[in-house]
Amino acid sequence: MNPMTPVAPANPLGYPAPFWFLEFFKVLGFTLHMVPMNLWYAGMPIVALLGLFGRGNARRLAHRLIGAMPIVIALGVNFGIVPLLFTQVAYYQVYYPAGVLIAWPWFSVIVLLTVAYYGVYIYATQVKKGHVRWWGIAAGWVSAALFVVIGFLFANNFSLMTNIDRWMEIYRQTAVSGAPTGLALNLGDPTLLPRWLMMLGLAMTTTAAYVIVDAAFFAGSETDEYRRFAARFAVGLYLLGHVWFSIMGAWYLFGAVDPAMLALARTQPALVVLGTLTALSPGVPWLLILAQRRGVNRRLAGYTGVAQFGVLALNAISRQWLQNAEIGRYITLGQESVKM
Template sequence: MPFPTLDPIPLPAPVWLFKVLHIITLALHFLTIYLMVGGLTLAALWNFRTRNDADTPLYGASADIAHRLPVVMTYLVNLGIPPLLFAQVLYGRALYTSSILIGAYWLAVIFLLSGAYYLLYVAARRADQRRAFWYLSLLSLVGVAYIGRIYATNLTLMLRPEVWLDLYRASALGAQLPTDDPTTLPRFFFMMLTSFAVTGAGLLLVAHYSHADAAVRSLMGRWGSWLAGLGGLLSIAVGVWAHSVQPEIVKTALANHHLYAWSLPGFLLCAALLSAFGFLALKMKGWIPAIGAAGAAFLATTMAVIARDGIRDLTLLAKGFDVWQQPVVSNWQVVVIFLVLFVAGLGVIGWMAYVLAKAKGVARHA
């Protein structure tokens, strides 16, 4: 199946460098997605359970999360731009095509994101007023989840050049969201359900390092332990599911690839470690289970991104698109300047995340 004509402008750096940057930034972006989905779910659930009593630790925990989520959304948006740009550079002939085919939905992401972002601030303001905000968190969650559905469809559709022409004939305006690919829902549910494990690790960090009320931190620690423990096991199940629905030719190529062969076992191992640290936190307090769970969550996410990268590369390769066979004319002066700024930016992001974790949160009034 032919792809659009190759862009005559060569890449300004080697393919491997773009892929490394893509994997790093996408892993960080996925972490913020997990924290957003899990955080919205907990904020809605906890606040619903205590909507008539703002003097409980559960309400304090829901309000604390409600105040952190607008900052998480800032990270989510800004960390989502680099991997999308790197993907466009590497896979533009496929990604631009699939984006056009669902153009109406792809453009709708801007409005859905703006609405979800706005609801986060309204929820935080109502938390300041000690009022119920669970329905706002729930609506924001629906918006974020639907954006995830659109992304899952687009990033699956880019791997299916055999259906592009029929889809364009069906709707040249891009007013369609295909649902016939068996891999779309598993990868969507993988993103949504893995959120609970990573959110559990995040709660353990907040419980240990923040200056919130002791009762709130204790509650977050308990919930974080169970979410990390059980969520890690759940992420293993959905990860295996997402892998099992891939075409046989792709699974065989993954198993025999010198780089991607270890990505799925690596993910399963790191997810198991995340689960183990979560259950350990039920018995052991302190920084060891919190840092261990956070580290395992990051590694599991990175392994999942590498496995995802392998599925994309090998699926496209089977259909005639080799990402490694692209013209390159390296401009190393520009590349070095970019890398210096990139590392500095990551340092600033890490410092800001540390400050956010140590934030006092919401004080409960007598």
């Protein structure tokens, strides 16, 4: 490790809880957060596209999605607080220095999220009243774009947390009179784009699973024709998301991540099993959705929701191992004393 790398010193107060406890709730919180986060990340672009260009059942699907979005976003924001807080506690030595370097883009997430939330409410309110105007559709497009940008900023922050070797370079490029301006982005990191785009593919699969669950359990007032359309739409969307996720995941793991991390994983049989399950897991909800292509089935739809949650959980666990391995090259995690 470069002794000039500005990793924060260890906290003499120690951890407020055992490291495994912090890890467990960070992963659990992130998994819970991913469910609604995926829905707005991929769902809002779908709403924007189908709301403008869709007709008939396609537009009806968009209206059902936007009608749920105010609650979905509220849940996502609240669930997102959990992993963020546990990240700040367990990984403060890298979280805060990285945050200082990209302070203003990171802070802008609050503003962007607020504007996006207003846009969702405007569109959802017009849909609920049955009187959608052009500026409601425009608000939906703005919200969709802002959620994608927010995802990009999150990918910047959390990739920079592990890209410690570039901290000083970024600091020198953006500092003024020795003070960091906080205007940097982690654009030079080869993991940034595939990491960001991989999450978009995963979000498509979650949105497809939601469409099936919604059609089976919450669309009682809709026609049978709509439910059959929703099933066919979910089949195509999940397939697109699965292919997208696979391609971006392969780029991320085999074209961007340090090969030493993969070599380390191969030496541990449990990690090989975890990685294999993570890669193959989207196949389970995909088959369940495919089995409903001619019409939704409540039992299979329930299994689909549970299986998709398992997909997200496996991804969260795998990402956590990789994050620990990358940060572990610079600091020893979990060795601080516990002082409650």
